[in-house]
Amino acid sequence: MPADPSNPAPPAPAILRVAILGSTGSIGTQALDTIGHLNALNAQGRHPTRYEVVALCAHESASKLAQQSGVHPGAALGLCNPAADQSGLSPALLTRGQDAPVRLVEDTRPDLVIGAIVGIAGLSSTLRAAQLGINIALANKESLVAGGKIVTDALFQSGAKIYPVDSEHAGLWQCLLSLEGPQYAPPSAPPESIRRVTLTASGGPFRGRSLAEVQDATVEQALNHPTWTMGKKVSIDSATLMNKALELVEAHWLFGLSADQLDAVIHPQSTVHAIVETVDGSVLAHMGPTDMRCPIQHALTHPHRATSQTRPLDLTAIGSLDFQPVDPLRFPAINMAQEVIKAGSSSGAVLNAANEAAVEAFLKKQIAFGTITAIVQNTLERFDHCPADSLESVLGIHAQARAIATELINSNTAATP
Ligand SMILES: NC(=O)c1ccc[n+]([C@@H]2O[C@H](COP(=O)([O-])OP(=O)(O)OC[C@H]3O[C@@H](n4cnc5c(N)ncnc54)[C@H](OP(=O)(O)O)[C@@H]3O)[C@@H](O)[C@H]2O)c1
Numbered sequence: 001m002p003a004d005p006s007n008p009a010p011p012a013p014a015i016l017r018v019a020i021l022g023s024t025g026s027i028g029t030q031a032l033d034t035i036g037h038l039n040a041l042n043a044q045g046r047h048p049t050r051y052e053v054v055a056l057c058a059h060e061s062a063s064k065l066a067q068q069s070g071v072h073p074g075a076a077l078g079l080c081n082p083a084a085d086q087s088g089l090s091p092a093l094l095t096r097g098q099d100a101p102v103r104l105v106e107d108t109r110p111d112l113v114i115g116a117i118v119g120i121a122g123l124s125s126t127l128r129a130a131q132l133g134i135n136i137a138l139a140n141k142e143s144l145v146a147g148g149k150i151v152t153d154a155l156f157q158s159g160a161k162i163y164p165v166d167s168e169h170a171g172l173w174q175c176l177l178s179l180e181g182p183q184y185a186p187p188s189a190p191p192e193s194i195r196r197v198t199l200t201a202s203g204g205p206f207r208g209r210s211l212a213e214v215q216d217a218t219v220e221q222a223l224n225h226p227t228w229t230m231g232k233k234v235s236i237d238s239a240t241l242m243n244k245a246l247e248l249v250e251a252h253w254l255f256g257l258s259a260d261q262l263d264a265v266i267h268p269q270s271t272v273h274a275i276v277e278t279v280d281g282s283v284l285a286h287m288g289p290t291d292m293r294c295p296i297q298h299a300l301t302h303p304h305r306a307t308s309q310t311r312p313l314d315l316t317a318i319g320s321l322d323f324q325p326v327d328p329l330r331f332p333a334i335n336m337a338q339e340v341i342k343a344g345s346s347s348g349a350v351l352n353a354a355n356e357a358a359v360e361a362f363l364k365k366q367i368a369f370g371t372i373t374a375i376v377q378n379t380l381e382r383f384d385h386c387p388a389d390s391l392e393s394v395l396g397i398h399a400q401a402r403a404i405a406t407e408l409i410n411s412n413t414a415a416t417p
Helices: 027-045 064-072 100-107 120-131 141-158 165-181 219-223 232-240 241-253 293-301 334-341 347-365 371-382 391-410
Strands: 015-019 050-058 076-079 095-096 111-115 134-138 162-164 195-203 264-265 272-278 285-287
Touching: 015 100, 015 162, 027 064, 027 100, 027 111, 050 064, 050 100, 050 391, 064 076, 076 100, 095 100, 095 141, 095 347, 095 391, 100 120, 100 334, 111 120, 111 293, 120 134, 120 141, 120 347, 134 141, 134 293, 141 241, 141 347, 141 391, 162 165, 162 293, 165 195, 165 241, 165 272, 195 241, 219 232, 219 347, 232 241, 232 347, 241 264, 241 334, 241 347, 241 371, 264 334, 272 293, 334 371, 347 371, 347 391, 371 391
Parallel strands: 015 050, 015 111, 050 076, 076 095, 111 134, 134 162, 195 264
Antiparallel strands: 195 272, 272 285
């Protein structure tokens, strides 16, 4: 059911208790920066909400976590890698081990979880927050790609919502807010007013180069994204366009859209983030600066708005906006996403697991850049697909798919594109 546009948004809370999982990464640190900015506005009487950071969680970056703990002294802390050095962290505040994100969510019961862990490691805490009825500002797209059914089932049951942080989904959400009313938030059934949604992709560092030219691209070249500064995994995903593939699957789960309603287009300026075509032929687009603090702040203040600290978008400086079709032979990941959305079941978890294994292998210089998507495709083809309807089954599928991908990585011939 679309939200009633005549039903006004509720007043902003005086205090919002926030847990940041993945606080030491690119999104996590920008979330903390945005919270600092909003709290400064609050102190000046320019924003109604004060944000209290109640939990901070990293994998192994103990010294960064200790610095963050100094700024937010009451926050519970999590360190997921059991082998990580914990010096500088207060033992009284610290939870250790792989299940630290889940335990922090359970123990602190925040109003909002910022899901900024990279990869499948983010799934359990996203799911737990959804089960507990806690809204999630989600950057960790892999949770939805691998566990879309279990996470959205839990959200529909608890009534909690996802406030997308991924810039394309944040843009799409904002287009839909104007169509569906101020209380609209995913997950949702497909809004009846939508005919089609297009997500934009910058094309990454190798846009315009042939597959042969980039086959042996170095790690440094692949990490050199033209418009965004991000963590390593998402930067490599952007270079293969697997990031856009994961985002198409993410959009399917968030907004209830079918494969036929979703596509991607190359847009080198990364200024337009999402385009929504309505059934009457109108086209709404979301534009914004290439600064993740914009979508992060939108998720923190929804359904209200606050003055941002980001540089305003200057369209005259950008000059022109270009759009090009995605060449399916050059970027096979996009077709894989369409197939995964149609197939459902274990295919999302397999796509994600094979890609995680292949990207790790590329970063360790075990495989060529041009081999990453071939490993994912081969793993999808070899996998004996099955339902992905519990956390255990999704994690089992992930492990099996990683094993197949690892076998391909270790073999010299099977992964050749
Ligand atoms: N960066 C962007 O601009 C951007 C934009 C849109 C969406 N996203 C999505 O946001 C997510 C995070 O991306 P990012 O660029 O911020 O990544 P990142 O810079 O690599 O940071 C990842 C964070 O997750 C933690 N982490 C890593 N492995 C973990 C594990 N096994 N268990 C628990 N925590 C773990 C890291 O802790 P340590 O520091 O201790 O390693 C770090 O805090 C990804 O899903 C990405 O696709 C990112």
